[in-house]
Amino acid sequence: MTKRMASTSTRVAVGAVAAAGAVAAGLAGQALWRRRRPAGGDGTWAPPPEDIGPIEAFDGTKLAVGAAGPADAPLILFSHGFSLDMTTWREQWADLGDEFRCVAVDHRAHGRSEFPSTGDVTLRSMGRDLGTVLDAIGPDRRAVLVGHSMGAMAILALAEQRPDLFGERIVGVALLGASASNLLRGAMGGVTGLLRPRLGSLAAAARRVDRLRKAVLAGPGDVPAIVARVTQFAPEAPDDIVNHVLHLAERTSSLVWTDGLSELMGMDFRHALPRITVPALVAVGDQDRVTPPAAAVELAAALPEGRLFIVEGAGHIAMLERPERLNPELRSLAREAMGLGKTGGRKRRKGAA
DSSP: OOHHHHHHHHHHHHHHHHHHHHHTTSOHHHHTTGGGSOTTOOTTOOOOSEEOOOEEOTTSOEEOEEEESOTTSOEEEEEOOTTOOGGGGHHHHHHHTTTSEEEEEOOTTSTTSOOOTTOOOOHHHHHHHHHHHHHHHOTTSOEEEEEETHHHHHHHHHHHHOGGGBTTTEEEEEEESOOSSOTTSSTTGGGGGGGSGGGSOHHHHHHHHHHHHHHHHHSOSSHHHHHHHHHHSOTTOOHHHHHHHHHHHHHSOHHIIIIIHHHHHHOOOGGGGGGOOSOEEEEEETTOSSSOHHHHHHHHHHSTTEEEEEETTOOSOHHHHOHHHHHHHHHHHHHHHHTOOSOOOOOOOTTOO
C-alpha cells in the first residue's frame, strides 16, 4: 500500500468513526478523546440532590431517577442523549429548580441505570421507560418533557405508543438537537456510504464502526481529539464540559454503541409527530453538526404546535454549552404549557447574560 493510499485509508477510518458518533447523538468522536482528559471525569458533576429511584421498567430493568426543586412544584422530566446521563441537565435543574420540580432519568444501560437483561436498548423501550417514570412520580400531575438527541427521540417513541398522555398529562415538550428520521442524511458527510444498508444491515454497519472506533483509540496522534471538538461542540465550549461528556461516553457499553447506533440509524417517528398536540419547542445549536438547524426547521414545521429556537454559540450539547440562552426558553415553554403565564419567580443566575 502506498503512503498516499495509507493516508487516505486513515482519514476515511477516522472520519467514519467521527461521523458515526455524530449520528449516534454526537458522542463517538468524543469517546476517542480518552487520552486528553483527566481519568475518571470531574468529581464536581453529581446527579440531582434527591435520589428518587430506582424505578422498575416494564422488563424489570431498574432505572435511576433524581430530582431537584420543590416536591409540589410543576413537573419537568428530563431525558438525556446517547452515551450521556442525567448529570448533563445540571444547568437546567440548578436554574429551573426555583420554580419547577425537575426530575431526570438515566436511560437503560446509561449512567446509574441497570443494563437490561435482554439487551434491549431500543428507542421504543426508552419511550416506554419515560412513561413508566412519569406514572411513578406523578400519576395525577401534568408535566413538560425535555429531551436531548436520543432522549428527544425517546419522547417521540412515547408519543407513538401512548398518544393519550399528550394533552391531558404531558402538556408540553422540548426537543433539543433532535430529528424524527433521516439521520443518515447530511450528518454523515462524505462517509455516509459506510452505514448505508447496501453494505449490509445497519446492525452490521454499526459493528464495523465500533471496530473502527476501537482501532483509532489504539492508534497514536491527536487526530481523534481534534475530530471530537470539531464535530461535536462550538469552538467556545469549556474544557470541563467536553471532558465530562467524554468521560460519560467512554463508560458506555459497546452494546449501546452497536445496537443503539443501528437503532438510531433506522428510526423513523414522523408518523408520531401529529400526536404531539401540545406546545413544542424545537431547539438547536447554530453550530450543531450532528442534527443541523435544517433538521430542526423540518421537525418544528411538522409538529402541530411546534416552534423553533436557535441557540447561538452552541453545538450539539447546547444545554451545557449555552444554558443562559436555552434556559429562559425552557422556562417560558413550561410556564406557558402549565398555564402559569409568561413571567415567574425566577432567580437571576450568577453570571447569566
